[in-house]
Amino acid sequence: MKKIISFTFLFSALCAFAQNADSTKTKLKVYGSFERNGQWYTNDKNRGINHDTVPLRANNYFNVNFNYKKFTFGTQVESYMNEALLNFNPKYKGTNFATYYANYKSKKLDITLGHYYVQFGSGLALRTWEDRSLGINNALRGAKVVYSPIDEISFTALYGKARTGFDVANGDVFGFNTDVNVSQLLNIDAFDFKYGFSAVSRYEKLPVSVQNFSAFTNLFSNRFELGYKNYYVNTEYVFKSRDAIIKQNVLDTNFAKEGSALLVNFGYSKKGIGFDANLRRVENMQLLAQRNLDNYPTLSSTSLNYNDKILNFVPSLTKQHHSNLANIYVYQAQFQVVMDESTQINKFGEIGGQFDFFYDFKKGSVLGGKYGTKINLNVSSWYNLKAKFRYTNNAGENIQNYQAELFNANEKYFSDYNIEITKKVSKNFKTAFTYINQYYNNKQIQGIFNKYIINSHTVFSESTYQLSDTKSITFGLEHMWADNDRKNWAAGTIEYNHNENWSIFAMDMYNYGFDHKTLTISETDLFDIHFYNFGAAYKKGSTRVALNYGRQRGGLVCAGGVCRFVPPSTGLGLQITTSF
Template sequence: MKKIFLPIIYLLAHTALHAQFNASLESNNQYYVDDAKIKLAETEAKDRLRSNTYLTMTYKYKQFTVGAQLESYEPKALLNYYPGFKDVNLGTYYVNYNNEKGLDVTLGHFYEQFGSGLALRTWEDRQLGIANSLVGARVKYSIADNLVNIKALYGKQRIGMGFDFSNASIAAIDTEFQLAKTVGSDQFESNLGMSFVNKHEALDPNFVNAPADVNTYGIRLNNEYKDFYLNAEYLYKTKDVIKMATVVDPTNVYSGNAMNLAFGFAKKGFAFNGTLRRLENFNIYSDREMVGNQYNQALLNYTPALTKQYDYSLANIYVYQSQPQLTFFPQRKAGEIGSQFDLYYQFKKGSVLGGKYGTDIAFNFANWYGLKGKYRIYEDYNTVETKTFALGERYYSDFNVDVRKRFSSTWNTALVYIYQDYNTDRIQETSGRVFATTAVWDNIFKINKNSLKVELQHQWADSSYRNWAAGLTEFNFKKNWSVFVSDMYNYDNEEVEKQMHYYTFGAVFRKNSTRVQASYGRQRGGLLCVGGVCRMVPENTGFTLNINTTF
């Protein structure tokens, strides 16, 4: 494979002047320093300058596309990234053929998703350190004007840099049928999808009962009628290993399942959405030795937290992580069950509450529980029996109200109320429970051709970090420039030495497709979450330089 693709990368470098060549560069650099409150560990202090850089290139010729991504983690990757991200090497490379008759073939690296991603999803998120593409072959084929869509793939999953892959091979097929089209309906849409994913990994005497093959079967039905939609999905995973504390259980294997129901209604000025989901032992990894690893490496499916994704710093202190895993130690947990609901309404212009410009109001409510079950632990094996729809201990709940109002041609404001019930004991497997209330006042003022953003936040919490205050000011001027300063102050922490400011100040320059940001400040440690998927980040202080450009 390496001998095939290196000449392709060489060809890309010599075709940069052609119109069909595209490239983008992203470079995230940080120099870590010690201050009075935060100091790097001795092992980390040896490499204070760190950088993650990505050069992505594509070249398209007629029906062919060739692409590659060169990655650099020099002299070291940013703190708390997977240790396998190091040096300079190829991250991804591929050749794709796509014609107008519905045939799409890819050789090399590719990202793919079946349905909602519960059966299979590979994707890249550089902020989270996720780049879990498959490398091999994928074929997509559409029949009779997309009446039937078929995907088939085979390969190994990327882990780390260069040509490092997981031990298992992945074979999968997904089919989707447009049921409504078969009866000639143009008002009602109904799609039936079916997925099969096989993970084959050689038997290992260190894992006594671990099977060579783990299969995932899925079926889904998506329906839309006028302003309504209703989607249902069920999946089953055959027996696989689980993680116990910090190691993979070498003896016990268990099956898993997932159920997901999403429904909603939307029209101008009003929308309602709801999601119900149950996960039991449903985290899937392409390498049994990496099950439950903290870096999200070898992750083969997508089980995000179905809660509101917050834009505000204080609301992201107590953020929920989905709990699909089965474990008996240090705690007994089999998965999660819960729901999320969104309601949006717009008061019309000219009404009492709408005023001259109208008023938007949104409500969000989420509730997540563990699965209720009986756990039995014996000398040589463990068993668990769960009840399908019974609720166990509550892990997390939140309630949000978001009101957005334009008062004049130069002033937009938002008032946000957030209540969170966070079970620290179950989510982070530490101890305690936190009840937190957060209030936000967010304003944007237009000043001639410039704009000023002023944001004030406060959080009241009964335990853990206790109370916080935060603020942000950002001024955008001359179209291309922004300067900003922000601060989060944990003024009420019961541990006096932890009462500190997490401040950041910096500037941004934008021109055409180039963006450069330079800043200095302190990073609060804890969970960093994007799209409901999280990783831990350490507390640190330092200078940051981010560069993004396309050419």
């Protein structure tokens, strides 16, 4: 409690100081933010949920930065009261300084000591970032130097240890990156051409018992970007040196393979029409800040369940749907290797892609009408890599091995085919209609065997009516038909925006049509039930306060193609964000 009072006092003092600094036009600038995500979990007899142990929880983040000329200093204090929100990393406990840094930046030189975030290329080789909704913060603590001798070339060198909770992982991370704008360097105006190269190395001392295995794991990335008029193509290839593969939550040095990733993105875009394609092949590309996982026996989980100590970024390349029902069966990228003889789950990576096409029918045309019509078509499909494999070696020892084929696919993981039509009907009314067809392999994606192939069809309609310059109402209706699992869903949402300050909303999702006697995936929410949620938000300047009450459906919550699992819950939520 003393820490909380102290940090609250510090926050108030800094806000006052920042206002005073602005008023006197001092060269010292103070800026930052505060965010609180709180939840009061309540009992829900209809769902068999009881949260008597720690019903009141909150994640608090206070960030403050001081800038004077070319120098910037900052820190982030985090407080988890009384504990972190449900199913966040168990290492998030208490109140402490989570990150801190000092930075010097001139035109050619950018030096950071302490915690920092970095991304090389698309992130396949290295990406550190923070996402509070997912509980991810893998900032590196060490030193980073960026040198740009000229505008067209930059070099980055770094060293650090990845954050885990309020501590750091055991592994040491070294990195080098260079980006070159070749077309500008050579004064070529006909097209744009950029080249990038990255090298990342993770070092972790091995036990004496481990022989003939390197303490280093190295990744090398080559990439280029080419643009000509309205066309573009980007590609990246990453090679990963031999690394131990996780087997029964332990990295087995007897089962070690190289890894690789190939990403190709190309497209065409101009006003009113365009397409974009993403193709990717990934094999054994999981890069951990330390080899051994943290196991939580009482929670039946490991650090991987919380995206903890993961150094690279391999998101799912599928459409991020606005529909609530379309996010029930959401895909997670399968970039790891899994071989389990008992369950016959054998995954060697993924291969597939996503294609996106949009077209605007002009105003005044037959299909465009008075205000025009927009159409968006999106397709994505992902498959397991085809491979030859065995569970034992020639001597009969339990040492697994596999050999994946280069561009050959095997079992299907997931597909999503959808079309969205957006139409402005009148000056004050616009509407959108979406159809979504999804295929979801529960066995391969989540390891669930009961009714593990799910085919679903979802229709979603959302409309907005502008009541006045400041007032509007948005309402949506959607329905999903599924042949397995929990079968059918219906949902509705309504939101009223009174002005730029006030808004209120209400929504409900209803599940029906299945036989609960055959559903063994979850012990809760087995019967026909409403997942309601309603609340209000107030915004003034840079401050926003939101209050909601409702039921959280158990499952995956995703942001930017990365997901975390949330358990079923019911309760009152409070969110406060402000910046200064």
